[in-house]
Amino acid sequence: MSESPASSQSPEAFGASEAPQTNGAQPRVRGRLRGHSGAAILVDDLRVKRGKRAVLHGLSLSVPRGGVVGLLGPSGCGKSTLMRAIVGVQKLQSGTVTVLGRSAGTASLRHRVGYVTQQASIYDDLTVRQNLRYFRAVLGASASDVDRVLDATDLGDHASAMAGSLSGGERSRVSLAGALLGSPELLVLDEPTVGLDPVLRVDLWSLFHRLAEEGTTLLVSSHVMDEATRCDRLLLMRDGELLADDTPDGLLAQTGATDTESAFLTLIQRHPSSAEGGLE
Amino acid sequence: MNPGRTLATAGRVLTQVRHDPRTIALLLVVPSLLIGLLAWIFADTEVFNTIGPAMIALFPFIVMFLITSITTLRERRTGTLERLLSMPLGRGDLIMGYTLAFGLLAILQSAIAVGFAVWVCGLEIAGSIWLLLLVAVADAVLGTTLGLLASAFANTEFQVVQFMPALVFPQILLGGIFLARDQLPDVLREISDWLPLSHAIDALQAVAADSQDAAWIGGELLILLAWIVGAIVLGSITLRRRTP
Numbered sequence: 209m210s211e212s213p214a215s216s217q218s219p220e221a222f223g224a225s226e227a228p229q230t231n232g233a234q235p236r237v238r239g240r241l242r243g244h245s246g247a248a249i250l251v252d253d254l255r256v257k258r259g260k261r262a263v264l265h266g267l268s269l270s271v272p273r274g275g276v277v278g279l280l281g282p283s284g285c286g287k288s289t290l291m292r293a294i295v296g297v298q299k300l301q302s303g304t305v306t307v308l309g310r311s312a313g314t315a316s317l318r319h320r321v322g323y324v325t326q327q328a329s330i331y332d333d334l335t336v337r338q339n340l341r342y343f344r345a346v347l348g349a350s351a352s353d354v355d356r357v358l359d360a361t362d363l364g365d366h367a368s369a370m371a372g373s374l375s376g377g378e379r380s381r382v383s384l385a386g387a388l389l390g391s392p393e394l395l396v397l398d399e400p401t402v403g404l405d406p407v408l409r410v411d412l413w414s415l416f417h418r419l420a421e422e423g424t425t426l427l428v429s430s431h432v433m434d435e436a437t438r439c440d441r442l443l444l445m446r447d448g449e450l451l452a453d454d455t456p457d458g459l460l461a462q463t464g465a466t467d468t469e470s471a472f473l474t475l476i477q478r479h480p481s482s483a484e485g486g487l488e
Numbered sequence: 489m490n491p492g493r494t495l496a497t498a499g500r501v502l503t504q505v506r507h508d509p510r511t512i513a514l515l516l517v518v519p520s521l522l523i524g525l526l527a528w529i530f531a532d533t534e535v536f537n538t539i540g541p542a543m544i545a546l547f548p549f550i551v552m553f554l555i556t557s558i559t560t561l562r563e564r565r566t567g568t569l570e571r572l573l574s575m576p577l578g579r580g581d582l583i584m585g586y587t588l589a590f591g592l593l594a595i596l597q598s599a600i601a602v603g604f605a606v607w608v609c610g611l612e613i614a615g616s617i618w619l620l621l622l623v624a625v626a627d628a629v630l631g632t633t634l635g636l637l638a639s640a641f642a643n644t645e646f647q648v649v650q651f652m653p654a655l656v657f658p659q660i661l662l663g664g665i666f667l668a669r670d671q672l673p674d675v676l677r678e679i680s681d682w683l684p685l686s687h688a689i690d691a692l693q694a695v696a697a698d699s700q701d702a703a704w705i706g707g708e709l710l711i712l713l714a715w716i717v718g719a720i721v722l723g724s725i726t727l728r729r730r731t732p
Contacts (some may be wrong), residue, residue, distance in 0.1 A: 257732070258732060259732070292570075296574065296576040296729065296730065297570055297574050297729060297730055297731065298575055298730060298731070299730045299731060299732045300730075308663055311728065313730065315576065318574060318575055318576040319576055322575070323571065323574045325570060325571060326578040327566070327567050327568035329566060329568045329570065329571040329705075330568065331500070331504060331566075331568060333504045333507045333508060334500070334503060334507065335496070338500070340498075340502055340615045342496060342499075343571075343575070344677055345492065345493065346495035346496060346497075346572065346575050346576065346577045347575060347576065348492070370507070383571075406693075454723070
């Protein structure tokens, strides 16, 4: 915990982790998150097939408003599919997804939800600024918003560089900057920190916590377990099913493990259908 | 649909093209070069004056079809389409934005092709050159909108390139270039009456020979326009926000 600047800059976001690992920690966080009206995301019995493969089989979960919620699990466990369902671009077999009180994908939600795909979805043959200007125009955000998000993602120096000439990490930051335009209430970020310099990763996590303090809900996926400690809440997924929905400390207390990786392993062993396979 | 978002999309596509000077050069010059080559091949005959107008319809149509279908497929493949569809962009905004951007390029391309054919290659135009240009532009825009529609049904670059022979070649074969349409077998003649390129070629030949009045040309233009609108509408409908 101590290596994370996020925890020192925003102690409130880590309120739970600073309390001793008792049952008292959990209600405190829950209470704070519940303080906002209703859940940000409600998924009920969601079933999704991609091609012939069933990816999500009856997934139900709820994400409270405000705070950074980590969606963790090995690659291929259905994180991206769940995120696609939440932003309303995934065809569903059955079940419902409610986002900010409305059915996911509703036209009015498209202003209120920001989405970053795993692969940087930007135009390589435009400059960084031209990319953001276009997304800004589509969102109808104010013109000054472009400079704000360039600043927030530390891309000011690259503003006039062609997106295609940037490194992978820089490109994914441009993609993230695009999602910050118009200050959406919910940010759905699919592996936003993959391949980033450690310093930059820390910077991004403090940005996420800053946004959370301003009231934004962030759903951040990752297959790197050590990012779990940076989240206010965790959703652990495996093979299209939810293994745990808890605070990082609650998870450790529940499993008696010392880190998230081993907590995850414990949960897999406890799970009824855990006979086969390892993590990856 | 929203005019601001449509124009922003058109502007974005044009900015992308602007960053690629080689594409612009190819786009604007290749049809004229092909027309020039044809004029050279038939230099000592009267053939160029008969098929020249058809070529003005053909090359821009093919080039715009290919460029549009590949560009929009790329949008699908790089994930930007998924991003846009999760944003408040209407499906019509996207299709119209592309149509406007490539339509503008089509106007430039057709203008150069017509100018080159008439003033450099000596194509004889008995009718109005403006009317000739108007039909040529409508035809190139049609190539654009059909390309947009085709890309909706393609998942890979291989597929989208195959749509060219599948959708465009039959129109060329039946369009009256190889054999005048009234000499085609009855069934093929019937089919060719329904194909948009046939009407574009008929109209261009009529302007070149000044064989029909403006009202008749207007009728042919309306048919092209109906195809353009149809392809835009169908393209918007087939663009799905939710994908499997």
